[in-house]
Amino acid sequence: MLFKRASVSCLLIASIAFLAAINAPAQTLTSARILSSTGPVEIQRRAQGQTALMKISYRVNDELLAGDVIKTLKGGRLVLGLTDGSQAIISELTTVEITDLSKSPRTIFNLLRGKTRIKIEKVGGRPNPYRVNTPTAVIAVRGTLFDVLVTSKETQVYVHEGEVAVSSLIAPEAPVILSPGQRTRVLQAQPPEPPTGFQPGRNDDSFRPHPQDRGQNGARHNEHGTGEHGADGHGMGQPGNGPNPGTPPPAPTNAPPPSGQNGSGKPPDEAVVSGQ
Numbered sequence: 001m002l003f004k005r006a007s008v009s010c011l012l013i014a015s016i017a018f019l020a021a022i023n024a025p026a027q028t029l030t031s032a033r034i035l036s037s038t039g040p041v042e043i044q045r046r047a048q049g050q051t052a053l054m055k056i057s058y059r060v061n062d063e064l065l066a067g068d069v070i071k072t073l074k075g076g077r078l079v080l081g082l083t084d085g086s087q088a089i090i091s092e093l094t095t096v097e098i099t100d101l102s103k104s105p106r107t108i109f110n111l112l113r114g115k116t117r118i119k120i121e122k123v124g125g126r127p128n129p130y131r132v133n134t135p136t137a138v139i140a141v142r143g144t145l146f147d148v149l150v151t152s153k154e155t156q157v158y159v160h161e162g163e164v165a166v167s168s169l170i171a172p173e174a175p176v177i178l179s180p181g182q183r184t185r186v187l188q189a190q191p192p193e194p195p196t197g198f199q200p201g202r203n204d205d206s207f208r209p210h211p212q213d214r215g216q217n218g219a220r221h222n223e224h225g226t227g228e229h230g231a232d233g234h235g236m237g238q239p240g241n242g243p244n245p246g247t248p249p250p251a252p253t254n255a256p257p258p259s260g261q262n263g264s265g266k267p268p269d270e271a272v273v274s275g276q
Helices: 002-023 268-274
Strands: 032-038 041-046 053-056 069-072 077-082 087-090 094-098 107-119 130-133 137-141 145-150 154-161 164-168 176-178 182-187
Touching: 069 077, 137 145, 137 154, 154 164, 164 182, 176 182
Parallel strands: 107 130
Antiparallel strands: 032 077, 041 053, 041 069, 069 094, 077 087, 087 107, 094 107, 107 145, 130 137, 137 164, 145 154, 154 182, 164 176
């Protein structure tokens, strides 16, 4: 009798777990795609079964794969978008390696050198944890706006919104916590420096579209000759930075805004930088 009761209890527990698994919402795997690309930008990918990276052709809205390497040359710029609305501006002279976003902890990419501005969107008002890896640091975020600048010897992190934890590779258990308006630096084989302040608008010029990338109507064009889709903004940028250089003149009264603009006088992904 005791054996039968135990068997019935086990079956009941298994049934409840099975029904819960069926009714639970499926977890959406995050992927990365190209929102915009201007100037000289290369994307390299390994062919199946190969170890060498090969340059590939691409277009706006193409999805990127784990292991893809993005290289922006002088004057190049790429905006990366995730399916949850998060974005990253990859500035010129920057190299990043896309990682497998389905693995935990989720890492957006490995920033090998250069500059990037990243906006992590919250999901349902809740924290949305991601990481960014560099040669000297690990940066953990939960819904924020921040810049990462990397050279061969150091990583600098600037926080505009939210909170960021920065730790060194040699002491990942001792992070420095940055609040809005704070920065830190991580040298090779050194712990992060204590937080210090920085002026609003710091680094903005590194992430604005280049004026020479604009077409006749203010829209940007990529190297493939197609009108470029800008990032959709999400308030990405530091509020209150003042006028944005290169903004096209306002449209005539009662005239629709120029093609590629959002009615604010700025192309969509220029709002990503200015936050206006």
